Amino acid sequence: MKADGFRALSVRAGSAADVEHLVTLDPVAGSDGGERRAAIQRWCRDGAVLVADTPTGLVGYCVVEYTFFEQGFVTMLMVAEPARGHGVGERLLRAAAASCRTGKLFTSTNLSNHPMQRLLERIGWRSVGMVHGLDDGDPEVFYLCRSAGTAGEA
Incomplete structure (x- = not known):
């Protein structure tokens, strides 16, 4: 996709x-035996998915759930490989923050996922802790969005 195609990007449910x-x-x-497909079906059914849509099709999605201490949590952010680096992830995360129904919105990523960490920090998310033991040798870093839960505020 050409870079100008991302200017027409919209985020919708x-x-x-x-x-x-x-x-x-x-x-x-396509490689996990159907577990992710089942999760995507469940997320869509539950209304937890935001999609990044362009004139040529979907290029990413974001999942927000409310099972993390009853706060918003970005469970998944996925951007198609050819669409990375064009602001798709940022648009999805900003839409997630704007639509968050709680005062806090969290997410996490592996310590080895430097692109995700750079994205989160660039758009104002704050690192708030680390958990060891989820993935052997690759701790999970948790982030908090500073502007979550403000969708209805002026």
């Missing part, structure tokens, strides 16, 4: 009609 497109753009969905 995902639906059951998007499942196959999301499975196609998510490399894990």
